[in-house]
Structure formats: C-alpha cells, structure tokens
Amino acid sequence: MKRGLISALVIIMFMSAIETSIVSLATPAIGKDLGVHESLALIFTSYMIAIVIITPLVGEIMKRLGSKYTMIAGITVFIIGSMLSGASFTFPMLVASRLIQGFGAGIMMTMGSIIPKIAFEIPYRYKVMGIVGSVWGISSIVGPLLGGLILTYLKWSFLFYINVPVAIIAIVLVLKFFKFDEQPSKSKLDVKGLALFYAFLSCVIVGFALGNTLSIAIYVAALILLYLFIKFEFKVAAPFLPVRSFNKKIGITMGTDMIYAMMLMGTNIFLPFYLQTEKGLTPLMSGLTTFSISVFWLTSTFILKHVERKLSVKQVYQLSFLYMIIGASIILLTESVIAVTIGCIFLGLSYGTVFTKNVVTIQESAAPQELGSMMSAYSLLKFIGSTTGSVVMSFVYYSNVLSNIHNNMAVMVIIAIILIIIYQMIYRGKVVR
Incomplete structure (x- = not known):
C-alpha cells in the first residue's frame, strides 16, 4: 500500500x-x-x-x-x-x-x-x-x-x-x-468569499502582468479587496479560507516558504544557465553538477527526525538557514565547478529541511476539515513565490553589482542572515519542539 x-x-x-x-x-x-x-x-x-x-x-x-x-x-x-x-x-x-x-x-x-x-x-x-x-x-x-x-x-x-x-x-x-x-x-459554498478572493487574485495577476505605473493603483485595489475578503471570512460559518485558524506560527511558516520558493528559482533557473553560458558545460553536465541539490534535499528529509530530537524548532530552521549561507557563500566566493557542486550540497540540505518542515507544520496545524483549504492557500503562496521569484532573481542576476550568479548567491546569503535574526526574535526564550 x-x-x-x-x-x-x-x-x-x-x-x-x-x-x-x-x-x-x-x-x-x-x-x-x-x-x-x-x-x-x-x-x-x-x-x-x-x-x-x-x-x-x-x-x-x-x-x-x-x-x-x-x-x-x-x-x-x-x-x-x-x-x-x-x-x-x-x-x-x-x-x-x-x-x-x-x-x-x-x-x-x-x-x-x-x-x-x-x-x-x-x-x-x-x-x-x-x-x-x-x-x-x-x-x-x-x-x-x-x-x-x-x-x-x-x-x-x-x-x-x-x-x-x-x-x-x-x-x-x-x-x-x-x-x-x-x-x-455538505457545507454551503462560500460564494461571496470566493468572488472577493478571485477579484483580489485577478488584481494581483493584472498588476504583475502590466508592470507599469498603473500597477500601483491595481495593487492598492488588491489590498482593499484582500481586507474586505478577510473581514468577510471571519463572519462566515464555513469560510472558503479558514482565516480564523491563521496564527503567528502558520504566518511565519507560509512567509518563510514563499521566500524560499523565490530563492529556489534563483538556483533552479540561473545556476544551470550560468554553468552552461559562463562555464561552457553541456546541459547534461550542468544538470549533474546541480543534481547534488536533489540528492541532499532527499537526504535532509531522512535525517530530519533525528535532528528534531536534538534541536528546537528555532534551531532546526536556523540550522537550515546556516546551510543556505554556507552553500551560497561557496558558490559566491569561488569559480570552480567542483566548488559549485559542494555548494549545491548545502543548498539541498537547506531547501529540503525548510520545505519539508514547512509543509508538515501546515499539515499538523490544520484541523481535519480545514486541511484542503489550508494546503490550497499554502500551495498558492508557494507558487506565487516561485513566479515572482523568477522575475526578481532574473533582475538580480543581470544587475551589475557583482557578476551573474554571484549576485543571486549574495542576495540568498543576505536573506538567510535576515531569517536567522527573525527566527531568533520570534522564538526568543522559547524551546518549542
């Protein structure tokens, strides 16, 4: 089975x-x-x-x-x-x-x-x-x-x-x-909640697609619709999205996942591109170089239960952010393809730990009758993070601060450091397992 x-x-x-x-x-x-x-x-x-x-x-x-x-x-x-x-x-x-x-x-x-x-x-x-x-x-x-x-x-x-x-x-x-x-x-479908949510989502998509000054007004309209949606959902007995169940733990988890989805695009899209255009590797060789991300992504999930026995929630996340700092720093500071492979090992450990821990946290936090709705919201935010991440990381990659992939890695190091600080502040004095 x-x-x-x-x-x-x-x-x-x-x-x-x-x-x-x-x-x-x-x-x-x-x-x-x-x-x-x-x-x-x-x-x-x-x-x-x-x-x-x-x-x-x-x-x-x-x-x-x-x-x-x-x-x-x-x-x-x-x-x-x-x-x-x-x-x-x-x-x-x-x-x-x-x-x-x-x-x-x-x-x-x-x-x-x-x-x-x-x-x-x-x-x-x-x-x-x-x-x-x-x-x-x-x-x-x-x-x-x-x-x-x-x-x-x-x-x-x-x-x-x-x-x-x-x-x-x-x-x-x-x-x-x-x-x-x-x-x-057999609960009644939350038609008004659905209408408000999709009006909000439409504004976000249109604003993102336009990418000009008009987008600002559209985003403002999106925020107003989001406020109306949340306000309405609090009053509904069987809401389309269980906003009453959202707490600080779920909020920080979904926020972290969205940020990591953005960073993942900086790795998945631009690291193979860098290896092929700058290092002259074939598509197959660049794929094999970055394959260590997948291998150690999987490895991280096998060792996660052992890590959780020894560390608190804060420490598990901070360890994963440290993996990100180490992996991105190795790629940032070196030009060797072998070094990139080693850096990808730490990136894989970081992505695997964070994404697995996040999805399980949402799964365990949701009431049985709200599991589908909560995971739908989680998946949507993750996909929005991936979509916006491809645009943001493209802008970062082609900026002239450093050179190509090193720009992405530098940004990923900075984000990981910020996340360590945020988790230190949120879980201050707490030993949550």
Missing part, C-alpha cells in the same frame, strides 16, 4: 514538474510550425495562470469529491489538456489547451501536498515528502534529455502526448491505492 501510494505521488508530481522544462525546448519548433515568434511566452504564462486560478479551489473540490476523485479529476483534466496541446494546429488553440493542462497540474500539485498528511504518519511522512520533493530536481535533468530525444526523432506534439500513457498509469495507481475514510462535506 505504501509503495503504491508513493509510486502514484512520484508519477503525478513528475508529470507536473517536467512539463515546463520539457516544453521549453520545443518553443523554436512550435513558433516555426504555428507561425508565431513574439508571443511564445504565452505557452508558459497560460499554464502558470491556470495553476494560480485553480489552486485555491482544490480544497473546496476535495471536500465534495474526496481526495481520490479529486486527484483523478486533476489527472483527467491534465490528460485532456495534453492531448489538445499536442493536436493544436493554431497558436490560440495551443494557449487554450495549455490553460486546461494547467488546471489539471494545479490540482495534482496541491493534492500532492495533501495526500501525505492523510496517508502517512511522522516520521515516515518526512521520507515521503523528501522523495516527492526530490522529483523536481530529477525532472530538471530528465526533462532536457527526454525532450531532446523526442524532438530529434519525432514532432513537438509528442512532448504532450507522452503524458497520456504516464497519466493513465497514475489513474490506475490512484484507483487501487487511494483508500481513505472520508465523508463528503
């Missing part, structure tokens, strides 16, 4: 994780085939917007369908989007198909954070979270290799069709191994 559940989660998360890296290789071929050049970024933008839109709803869907059928719904939508993407003969059709695919991916990724809480107890859950989390690093190597092979011998549409047989295997595993005792909720 455990092996079946873990296999299902790994396959589902792998499909979601590999999608961006594998499709990015095909953009030149897609542009040539469909006669589009300047708007190719919409292939990725539509996918990400769909994830942002659907993620907050996953908790509500799960309340009504249960985890098994919510996951099957997500995989099915993903299959439909993949098939339509592969069959697209116009660019608007491809963008619309990617939107559908993104809806499915958003459900799968959010459920991937919820299922371990339902199925596994701590400390075994740490191992499961580590295995599932390491899939993202593995996909960064497998994606370019698989994509290159497909583009060499087949048409770009097969990059999407390849998802179909894998997704069918995932559905079979879900049907066989997702056996949880759940009762569908």
Whole structure:
C-alpha cells in the first residue's frame, strides 16, 4: 500500500514538474510550425495562470469529491489538456489547451501536498515528502534529455502526448491505492468569499502582468479587496479560507516558504544557465553538477527526525538557514565547478529541511476539515513565490553589482542572515519542539 501510494505521488508530481522544462525546448519548433515568434511566452504564462486560478479551489473540490476523485479529476483534466496541446494546429488553440493542462497540474500539485498528511504518519511522512520533493530536481535533468530525444526523432506534439500513457498509469495507481475514510462535506459554498478572493487574485495577476505605473493603483485595489475578503471570512460559518485558524506560527511558516520558493528559482533557473553560458558545460553536465541539490534535499528529509530530537524548532530552521549561507557563500566566493557542486550540497540540505518542515507544520496545524483549504492557500503562496521569484532573481542576476550568479548567491546569503535574526526574535526564550 505504501509503495503504491508513493509510486502514484512520484508519477503525478513528475508529470507536473517536467512539463515546463520539457516544453521549453520545443518553443523554436512550435513558433516555426504555428507561425508565431513574439508571443511564445504565452505557452508558459497560460499554464502558470491556470495553476494560480485553480489552486485555491482544490480544497473546496476535495471536500465534495474526496481526495481520490479529486486527484483523478486533476489527472483527467491534465490528460485532456495534453492531448489538445499536442493536436493544436493554431497558436490560440495551443494557449487554450495549455490553460486546461494547467488546471489539471494545479490540482495534482496541491493534492500532492495533501495526500501525505492523510496517508502517512511522522516520521515516515518526512521520507515521503523528501522523495516527492526530490522529483523536481530529477525532472530538471530528465526533462532536457527526454525532450531532446523526442524532438530529434519525432514532432513537438509528442512532448504532450507522452503524458497520456504516464497519466493513465497514475489513474490506475490512484484507483487501487487511494483508500481513505472520508465523508463528503455538505457545507454551503462560500460564494461571496470566493468572488472577493478571485477579484483580489485577478488584481494581483493584472498588476504583475502590466508592470507599469498603473500597477500601483491595481495593487492598492488588491489590498482593499484582500481586507474586505478577510473581514468577510471571519463572519462566515464555513469560510472558503479558514482565516480564523491563521496564527503567528502558520504566518511565519507560509512567509518563510514563499521566500524560499523565490530563492529556489534563483538556483533552479540561473545556476544551470550560468554553468552552461559562463562555464561552457553541456546541459547534461550542468544538470549533474546541480543534481547534488536533489540528492541532499532527499537526504535532509531522512535525517530530519533525528535532528528534531536534538534541536528546537528555532534551531532546526536556523540550522537550515546556516546551510543556505554556507552553500551560497561557496558558490559566491569561488569559480570552480567542483566548488559549485559542494555548494549545491548545502543548498539541498537547506531547501529540503525548510520545505519539508514547512509543509508538515501546515499539515499538523490544520484541523481535519480545514486541511484542503489550508494546503490550497499554502500551495498558492508557494507558487506565487516561485513566479515572482523568477522575475526578481532574473533582475538580480543581470544587475551589475557583482557578476551573474554571484549576485543571486549574495542576495540568498543576505536573506538567510535576515531569517536567522527573525527566527531568533520570534522564538526568543522559547524551546518549542
């Protein structure tokens, strides 16, 4: 049962994780085939917007369908989007198909954070979270290799069709191994709360997309809508988002996760780019160099239970921030590829500890009936952190303060030092385990 559940989660998360890296290789071929050049970024933008839109709803869907059928719904939508993407003969059709695919991916990724809480107890859950989390690093190597092979011998549409047989295997595993005792909720849907939240989210997306002076007014409107949303949710018996359950512990956890998601983009996107453009490594060699992040991400989850026996919550986080300082400093102060590999070891320990500890903290803090909603909010904030992080870290990378990747590493060192200080102040005098 455990092996079946873990296999299902790994396959589902792998499909979601590999999608961006594998499709990015095909953009030149897609542009040539469909006669589009300047708007190719919409292939990725539509996918990400769909994830942002659907993620907050996953908790509500799960309340009504249960985890098994919510996951099957997500995989099915993903299959439909993949098939339509592969069959697209116009660019608007491809963008619309990617939107559908993104809806499915958003459900799968959010459920991937919820299922371990339902199925596994701590400390075994740490191992499961580590295995599932390491899939993202593995996909960064497998994606370019698989994509290159497909583009060499087949048409770009097969990059999407390849998802179909894998997704069918995932559905079979879900049907066989997702056996949880759940009762569908009959609570009334919080329509007004949903409307206010999506109005707020729309303002954030539009403001981010515009990126000009008008964005300031849109962000102000977003803050007003957020205030109205929170105020309204406090009055609702069955709120769309359980704001009453948010406390300092959940707030600092989600904030830390969002910041770490931003920093992860500075590593995942720009470290391979640096190794290939500045160090002349092949995509495969750069992938193998940074693969130590995934290996030690997984390692950190296996040793986390032992670390927690000896250290308080504050000390666990501060140790992980120290890992970040050491890893980023090694890459910042050296030019050697071997040194980069060593630095990635410490980065992997830091990311693995923080992300695993964060998701388990949210899982354990949420009441059973609020788990889906709380994890949806967590997943949304993490994805927003990743999306904004790709923009912020791009700006940092190309700034002229230092040179390329060293800018990113310097910023990551500074952020880690600030986080150590913040956690020292928040947990002052407390020995919380």
